[in-house]
Amino acid sequence: MQDLARSLSSGQDERAAPASADPQIPTLRYTSADYAQIEWERMWRRTWLFACREEYVSSPGDFQEFQIGSQSILIVRAEDGRLRAFHNACLHRGTRLKRGCGKAQELRCMFHAWSWNLDGTNREITDGHDFPGVAADDLMLPEVLVSVWEGFVFINLDRQARSLEAYLGDVPGQFAKFRLGEMRVQSHRQTVVPANWKVPVDNFNESYHVVGLHPQQLPFIDDTNVVYETIGLHSTELCRSGVPSARLNGMLDEDDVLDGMLEARRSTYHQGNDQARQAMQALEALTVPEGERARDVMLDLKRKRLAGLGRELSGLSESDLMDGHGLHLFPNSVMFMSYGECFIVRTRPNGRDPNTCLLDLINLDFPASADRPQALVEIVRDYENHDWGLVISQDFECFREVQIGLNAESLKGVRLARYQEKRIRNMHNNLEAYVGS
Amino acid sequence: MSDHKAGSEQGAVTVRVLPLDRSFTVMPEESVLQAARSSGLRWPSICNGQGSCTVCHMEVRDGLAHAGAEGPGERERLHFAGRRDPAARLACQTHPLRSITVWKKGVKAAETDLG
Numbered sequence: 001m002q003d004l005a006r007s008l009s010s011g012q013d014e015r016a017a018p019a020s021a022d023p024q025i026p027t028l029r030y031t032s033a034d035y036a037q038i039e040w041e042r043m044w045r046r047t048w049l050f051a052c053r054e055e056y057v058s059s060p061g062d063f064q065e066f067q068i069g070s071q072s073i074l075i076v077r078a079e080d081g082r083l084r085a086f087h088n089a090c091l092h093r094g095t096r097l098k099r100g101c102g103k104a105q106e107l108r109c110m111f112h113a114w115s116w117n118l119d120g121t122n123r124e125i126t127d128g129h130d131f132p133g134v135a136a137d138d139l140m141l142p143e144v145l146v147s148v149w150e151g152f153v154f155i156n157l158d159r160q161a162r163s164l165e166a167y168l169g170d171v172p173g174q175f176a177k178f179r180l181g182e183m184r185v186q187s188h189r190q191t192v193v194p195a196n197w198k199v200p201v202d203n204f205n206e207s208y209h210v211v212g213l214h215p216q217q218l219p220f221i222d223d224t225n226v227v228y229e230t231i232g233l234h235s236t237e238l239c240r241s242g243v244p245s246a247r248l249n250g251m252l253d254e255d256d257v258l259d260g261m262l263e264a265r266r267s268t269y270h271q272g273n274d275q276a277r278q279a280m281q282a283l284e285a286l287t288v289p290e291g292e293r294a295r296d297v298m299l300d301l302k303r304k305r306l307a308g309l310g311r312e313l314s315g316l317s318e319s320d321l322m323d324g325h326g327l328h329l330f331p332n333s334v335m336f337m338s339y340g341e342c343f344i345v346r347t348r349p350n351g352r353d354p355n356t357c358l359l360d361l362i363n364l365d366f367p368a369s370a371d372r373p374q375a376l377v378e379i380v381r382d383y384e385n386h387d388w389g390l391v392i393s394q395d396f397e398c399f400r401e402v403q404i405g406l407n408a409e410s411l412k413g414v415r416l417a418r419y420q421e422k423r424i425r426n427m428h429n430n431l432e433a434y435v436g437s
Numbered sequence: 438m439s440d441h442k443a444g445s446e447q448g449a450v451t452v453r454v455l456p457l458d459r460s461f462t463v464m465p466e467e468s469v470l471q472a473a474r475s476s477g478l479r480w481p482s483i484c485n486g487q488g489s490c491t492v493c494h495m496e497v498r499d500g501l502a503h504a505g506a507e508g509p510g511e512r513e514r515l516h517f518a519g520r521r522d523p524a525a526r527l528a529c530q531t532h533p534l535r536s537i538t539v540w541k542k543g544v545k546a547a548e549t550d551l552g
Contacts (some may be wrong), residue, residue: 211483215491216518218483219543248492251481256543263519390519397517 023413025428030196030406035435036354040069043331043434048147048154048167050333050346051075053185053362055374057083057153061103061118066155069349073144073155074098076107078118085146085155086120091139101377107141116141150180168329169232175327177320178337183364184372189388190360191380195399196406197332197347197357198427203395203402204326204334204345205423207239211247213394218245219252219260220294221324228422233430235423237326238319241338242295257294258286264391295322306340309366313339328423330430340366355403359383361392451536454478455498457544463533469495470528473544481543486529491518493528493541500537 029035051066057077065088066073074088074097088096090109097107097116106123108115115123122139125131145156147164149172154164165172193200203209210223217223222240224247229236242261244252252260262284286301288294299322306313306321313321320339328334335344342364350356360377380386388396405411416425452469453460461476463469470493473480484490488508494515497504501524508530515525528541 211490215483216520218490218492247483248481251479251545252543253545259542394517 024416024425025414027406027408027411027413029428029431030198030403031354033352033354036196036349036352038435039431040349042436043431044069044157044349046156046158046161046434047331048145048156048161048164049331050329050344051085051146051153051155053364054083054148054151054153054181055184056101059103061105062101063098063104063107064101064153065099067348068157071157072096073157074107075146075153075155076118078120080119082119083146083148083153084118084120085144086141087144090114091122091141092125150175151183152180167233169234171231171234171327171329174231174236175325177316178325178339178342180337180342180364182366183342184367185375186363186365186367187378188360188362188375189378189380189386190358191383191386192350192356193347193359193383193396193399194356195403196354197349198431199399199402199406200345200347200357200359200395201328201332201334201427202424203398204336205235205237205328205427206417206421207237207324207326208417208420209398211245213398214391216260216263216390218248220257220264221245223247226420228419230422230426233330235328235426237324237423239324239326240319241323242293242298254288254292254294258288258297261294261298262286298322302340306366309340309368311340311366328427330427337364355407361388450533452533453536453538454495454544455538455540456542457546459544459546465532467532468529469531469533469539473528477547479545479547480528480541482529484529488514488527488530491515491520491527494518494520494525495528495531495539495541496522497524497526497531498538498540500533500535503533503535504537505532505534 049068051073052064052075056062056064057075060077060079060081062077064075066075072088073085075083075085078084088098090097090111092109092112092114095109095111097109098104104118106115106117113124113126117123120141120143122136125134125139145159145161147154149164149168161167206228207221207223207226210217210221220242222243223245225240227238242257244257286297288297299318302321303313316339323338324336325338326334326336332348333344333346335342344360344362344364346360346362348358350358383396387393406414449462449464451460452463452472454473459478461472461478463472467475468486470480470482470486480493482490482493488511491514504526508527511527511530515521515527
């Protein structure tokens with residue numbers, strides 16, 4: 001099974017799409033606790049998982065806890081500057097060493113004061129004489145793999161796993177231009193969603209749903225000509241922005257397109273972002289000159305804003321700046337970006353309940369000042385009444401409805417579009433390679 | 438500018454649409470969307486009157502009290518699409534009782550060449 005997983009991630013095309021008349025994905029993958037258990041045993045413990053942004057652990061002593069299933073992993077910047085990731089459990093009687101995030105000079109257990117250095121070597125055993133025969137080597141904190149790509153810290157519970165570089169394949173090359181490593185967290189919200197972890201991932205792996213969920217975007221999102229591609233374990237999409245959907249049959253002119261974008265900016269993905277507010281004020285005064293496109297007007301505005309941040313824009317195409325570039329990193333992280341903006345949705349199982357999941361929504365940008373305080377994780381306890389911004393709120397409302405429907409006894413499987421939902425099919429094919437059918 | 442008959446609950450009424458500044462007659466059995474298209478205007482819509490896509494949304498600038506009852510689920514659909522202004526209506530669900538003025542960008546004469 002591991003060899004098959006490796007071969008699937010080496011750049012081979014996805015399997016030929018079966019006839020779309022036949023339900024293709026069994027619904028029990030979304031609703032069965034037994035299936036969730038198998039996912040844990042065969043997939044979550046053997047894949048590279050996005051744990052946190054590197055800025056959370058940028059200096060020696062910084063630590064960040066990452067929970068996946070029953071496992072608590074502690075990511076630590078050691079004094080030698082290296083990142084390490086440990087199983088977050090005291091080797092005496094198992095107490096969790098650190099919770100959440102913070103800074104520490106040592107990893108000290110609150111229970112009996114055993115302590116470890118930041119590199120995982122044991123520092124002190126309280127009354128060590130009472131533990132005869134325990135060697136120092138026995139007391140190294142067990143490590144898991146940790147690696148970084150473009151500021152994203154990944155961990156892998158499988159110590160025998162191939163490198164993150166091998167796992168990501170062609171992704172780094174395709175996305176280097178967005179300089180994600182130079183971006184910083186503008187906001188990070190975490191909540192519990194009443195849907196299986198794969199439901200949000202499926203949602204953000206296609207733009208086929210724009211016409212149903214986000215009709216207000218149709219004046220400026222070309223949802224009918226999205227380019228979907230798979231790259232082994234992962235997948236991408238390119239969705240043009242600043243041009244109207246072909247579903248509108250040319251009914252809108254360029255002023256209407258600009259007007260649509262203006263409306264959307266009033267409820268931006270980046271809630272409370274100062275840069276977004278400044279951009280909003282500039283937008284209110286814009287018109288589209290005769291013979292030009294709304295896309296050109298927005299492009300000009302964005303170039304000026306980014307230049308004001310000191311960003312070098314040569315080598316970036318119009319598409320890099322304007323369009324929506326989606327990326328799914330198997331298994332559970334989806335992101336959507338144009339140069340200078342990026343949001344990430346990461347899902348994780350919520351205990352043993354297949355009908356809910358933990359969800360993180362992270363926004364990245366290029367900060368105007370290097371002194372901007374680090375964003376803290378905001379726990380959203382009532383996700384239904386939280387203002388996520390219009391588009392994300394529309395997605396979130398749908399997740400609940402999807403999960404309820406997936407539990408229908410009459411529904412044994414879900415159907416996928418041949419092309420527009422190929423990224424979902426790719427994800428499930430790869431999941432099957434790990435878990436089995 | 439066309440005439441602005443006040444209309445009545447039983448007869449045809451006039452809808453004036455801005456910023457195009459054109460007026461058209463709406464018969465009692467017609468919605469604003471249907472009447473606009475019958476009079477030669479292009480009014481954006483995808484679901485063509487089912488009340489689901491919200492693309493035909495408009496803002497009633499004058500005469501909101503006479504715009505007529507909302508269609509089934511219309512307000513919920515508008516809210517879902519982020520349109521919470523009480524003056525927002527779906528053109529496909531609006532059967533005005535008296536003459537009204539509405540704002541809807543994207544309404545064009547059907548012969549307009551958008552290039």
